[in-house]
Amino acid sequence: MDNELQSISGTVDAVIYQNEDNGYAVIRVVTDNGEEVTAVGTLPQICLGEELMLTGHWVTHAAYGEQFQTEYFERRMPATVKGIADYLSSGIVKGIGPKLARKIADCFGEETFEVMANEPERLTCISGITARKAEAIGEQFRHQTSMRRLMEFLMENELPPQLAARLYKRYKESAIEHIMENPYLLCNEEFEVDFTAADTLALSQGMALDSPERLKAGILYTLRFNLTNGHTFIPKNKLLATSSRLLQDEDGFEPEAELLDDAFAQLEDTGNLVCEHICRRDAVYLEPMHEAEVFVADYLAELSDSEYEYEFDVGELLDSLEENSAITYAPRQRQAIEWAARYGLVILTGGPGTGKTTTVRGMLEFFDAVGLETVLAAPTGRAAKRLSELCGREAKTIHRLLEAGYRGADPHAAFARNKENPLECDVVILDEVSMIDIVLMQALLEALRPETRLILVGDADQLPPVGPGNFLRDCIGSERIHTIELDEIFRQAQQSAIVRNAHAINHGEMPVSGGRDGDFFIMKQRSADDVMATVVELCRKRLPDYYGFTPDQIQVLTPSRRQAAGTHQLNSLLQKALNPQEPGKPEKRYGDTVFRLGDRVMQVRNNYDIVWEKQDDPDEVGSGMFNGDVGRIVGISLSEESMLIQFDDKLAHYSFDMLSELELAYAMTVHKSQGSEFDAVIVALPNGIGRRLLTRNILYTAITRAKKLLVLVGDPAVTETMVNTNTRNRRYSALRARLIRSAKEPEQLGLDEE
Ligand SMILES: Nc1ncnc2c1ncn2[C@@H]1O[C@H](COP(=O)(O)OP(=O)(O)OP(=O)(O)O)[C@@H](O)[C@H]1O
Numbered sequence: 047m048d049n050e051l052q053s054i055s056g057t058v059d060a061v062i063y064q065n066e067d068n069g070y071a072v073i074r075v076v077t078d079n080g081e082e083v084t085a086v087g088t089l090p091q092i093c094l095g096e097e098l099m100l101t102g103h104w105v106t107h108a109a110y111g112e113q114f115q116t117e118y119f120e121r122r123m124p125a126t127v128k129g130i131a132d133y134l135s136s137g138i139v140k141g142i143g144p145k146l147a148r149k150i151a152d153c154f155g156e157e158t159f160e161v162m163a164n165e166p167e168r169l170t171c172i173s174g175i176t177a178r179k180a181e182a183i184g185e186q187f188r189h190q191t192s193m194r195r196l197m198e199f200l201m202e203n204e205l206p207p208q209l210a211a212r213l214y215k216r217y218k219e220s221a222i223e224h225i226m227e228n229p230y231l232l233c234n235e236e237f238e239v240d241f242t243a244a245d246t247l248a249l250s251q252g253m254a255l256d257s258p259e260r261l262k263a264g265i266l267y268t269l270r271f272n273l274t275n276g277h278t279f280i281p282k283n284k285l286l287a288t289s290s291r292l293l294q295d296e297d298g299f300e301p302e303a304e305l306l307d308d309a310f311a312q313l314e315d316t317g318n319l320v321c322e323h324i325c326r327r328d329a330v331y332l333e334p335m336h337e338a339e340v341f342v343a344d345y346l347a348e349l350s351d352s353e354y355e356y357e358f359d360v361g362e363l364l365d366s367l368e369e370n371s372a373i374t375y376a377p378r379q380r381q382a383i384e385w386a387a388r389y390g391l392v393i394l395t396g397g398p399g400t401g402k403t404t405t406v407r408g409m410l411e412f413f414d415a416v417g418l419e420t421v422l423a424a425p426t427g428r429a430a431k432r433l434s435e436l437c438g439r440e441a442k443t444i445h446r447l448l449e450a451g452y453r454g455a456d457p458h459a460a461f462a463r464n465k466e467n468p469l470e471c472d473v474v475i476l477d478e479v480s481m482i483d484i485v486l487m488q489a490l491l492e493a494l495r496p497e498t499r500l501i502l503v504g505d506a507d508q509l510p511p512v513g514p515g516n517f518l519r520d521c522i523g524s525e526r527i528h529t530i531e532l533d534e535i536f537r538q539a540q541q542s543a544i545v546r547n548a549h550a551i552n553h554g555e556m557p558v559s560g561g562r563d564g565d566f567f568i569m570k571q572r573s574a575d576d577v578m579a580t581v582v583e584l585c586r587k588r589l590p591d592y593y594g595f596t597p598d599q600i601q602v603l604t605p606s607r608r609q610a611a612g613t614h615q616l617n618s619l620l621q622k623a624l625n626p627q628e629p630g631k632p633e634k635r636y637g638d639t640v641f642r643l644g645d646r647v648m649q650v651r652n653n654y655d656i657v658w659e660k661q662d663d664p665d666e667v668g669s670g671m672f673n674g675d676v677g678r679i680v681g682i683s684l685s686e687e688s689m690l691i692q693f694d695d696k697l698a699h700y701s702f703d704m705l706s707e708l709e710l711a712y713a714m715t716v717h718k719s720q721g722s723e724f725d726a727v728i729v730a731l732p733n734g735i736g737r738r739l740l741t742r743n744i745l746y747t748a749i750t751r752a753k754k755l756l757v758l759v760g761d762p763a764v765t766e767t768m769v770n771t772n773t774r775n776r777r778y779s780a781l782r783a784r785l786i787r788s789a790k791e792p793e794q795l796g797l798d799e800e
Pocket of ligand 1 (some may be wrong): 378398539
């Protein structure tokens with residue numbers, strides 16, 4: 047092997063393999079002196095017919111023989127008419143096939159690319175190209191060229207090429223200019239680039255180590271990064287100490303405390319962050335988060351203080367409603383319904399089987415009887431569906447209730463229901479409130495009319511929301527809001543070992559196998575491999591054969607993603623067992639995941655742009671798929687580079703460049719399963735999972751996801767650690783403090799302050 051760098055130039059004759067995720071490709075090149083060579087390397091979006099100058103060295107691959115390992119390359123756009131025609135024929139611009147490519151190249155010759163990019167209307171002189179098509183071709187060509195330039199730029203700077211699509215969406219053709227002007231914009235929540243990567247680029251452009259821009263970027267990055275752990279603020283001393291460490295370099299540079307303070311003050315002056323002395327510390331917030339927390343606290347305090355009176359005796363009405371129903375409410379249930387009738391804001395909390403839903407039905411009956419319009423909502427599609435089944439009336443997701451919609455390049459939702467266009471109902475009942483973060487709560491409260499009442503229902507022992515804050519626990523802990531805790535497990539629920547074990551775990555006791563119909567099983571396996579083999583066997587054979595569960599009814603849950611028996615490993619094993627590769631069954635590889643026709647998949651971020659249609663009524667269309675939505679791949683078109691995915695009764699189209707938003711979902715993390723219920727749940731708990739994930743509320747949340755059957759496969763020592771670890775990862779949030787404070791200073795309340 048000769049390690050000296052060499053250059054070869056030639057035309058791409060075949061693209062043998064291409065990984066769109068990281069740009070790695072294997073190509074065949076016909077060199078300028080007619081030789082055929084195989085070249086490999088990072089060659090993003092390489093097309094047939096392109097002329098390249100490759101620099102690298104020759105290597106001998108054990109299986110494929112001699113090939114050229116490319117270190118860097120330059121593109122020379124084809125200059126001959128034939129080269130241009132070949133290049134355009136390669137499918138680079140949708141709608142241009144080989145014939146049309148030839149015609150365009152013949153007509154415009156060397157000017158072709160110039161015309162396509164800048165004067166596409168001239169293409170209309172070719173028969174078959176309408177003005178609209180010409181415009182579309184121009185748009186696509188410009189997009190293609192910019193994306194390519196962007197990808198090359200990202201790779202040259204060792205930044206993830208997958209960012210190209212998001213950057214282009216945000217900045218169009220001027221993305222590179224924007225990055226060069228301020229490399230730190232890459233660290234924004236929209237792009238999520240690691241600070242060090244953006245910093246390396248900035249420093250290579252001559253940014254000084256102690257420049258205010260760099261220090262500000264470091265502070266903001268540290269704040270944003272730490273907020274992803276669910277905090278609404280970070281104490282100032284911690285923030286500055288951590289930022290300082292981030293900004294150090296290997297040669298001993300450390301930002302001066304004074305300069306860091308100046309940068310901090312500048313961020314405060316420009317409103318990027320807010321520092322408030324609360325909870326006996328200087329709490330630093332991103333501005334929108336501060337606004338959210340203050341607004342939510344003020345709103346809830348005022349709503350909680352509002353009381354309603356009736357011209358008739360509420361007790362008598364409730365008596366008669368109760369007489370006509372099959373239920374005799376327990377005293378606390380009855381009190382909850384009375385409070386719902388009386389106060390603007392009520393919290394109803396309790397574990398599984400304690401009668402929350404039954405109480406909600408009682409509240410609904412009351413509101414119906416007095417002619418108040420009530421809407422039901424929950425944070426996830428599955429939770430909304432369940433609530434609607436149990437209450438016998440429509441329940442919406444909060445996003446649907448607020449009419450979440452698309453807002454161009456902005457990653458956040460825009461809600462059509464807001465201050466200017468509030469919801470028209472009299473009462474909103476929200477279920478699974480433990481999952482709601484402070485930002486979504488703000489959006490919901492902003493969409494309420496001042497006279498709309500709110501009932502919050504949830505189990506505070508479930509995992510906290512993925513997003514910021516500790517909303518439900520803070521509200522309950524403040525003792526500022528009328529809260530009823532139900533703790534009696536009703537007889538029917540008592541018969542379920544799932545319910546009994548959930549409560550036992552909450553009291554620090556180990557779960558035991560059992561249940562009237564045997565609905566809770568514990569299978570001892572210790573190592574990850576043994577646990578995974580058992581889980582696969584249960585899904586493939588035992589649960590379908592003995593219990594008649596279809597694969598759709600079974601969900602595997604695990605605490606981790608990449609550790610022992612994490613979702614990554616389990617999903618690939620379960621896919622192999624439940625939906626194996628078959629001739630003629632289309633599949634598409636993306637990164638290290640293969641998506642195959644029939645696979646169960648999950649959307650892993652909120653995307654308000656994804657268009658869907660109702661399966662039974664294609665005219666009913668909408669947009670938006672949300673983090674945690676689970677569906678099935680029902681179509682893959684390799685020629686159109688797209689997939690059709692069915693989510694309940696909706697069909698959504700995904701182009702291949704959206705696959706980073708999907709994951710296989712045969713197994714999912716307990717965190718992702720929040721708010722969903724499944725007929726049969728298998729929980730994988732082998733040894734080897736990190737201590738941070740072995741907590742009581744993860745086990746409790748996992749177990750309470752099961753409706754009919756729960757199988758716990760794992761090491762009893764792991765279960766025991768989880769049962770005994772009642773630490774909650776601490777979150778900085780001042781909602782509780784603000785609510786408590788609001789009780790002491792009532793004169794400061796008022797929503798009209800703004
Ligand atoms: N007052 C009551 N008298 C008798 N049975 C009751 C009463 N309230 C609830 N139940 C029964 O207890 C069981 C659990 O009630 P419910 O579904 O309302 O609880 P939940 O707290 O919503 O539970 P989960 O969160 O698990 O859904 C149901 O079978 C219900 O019919």
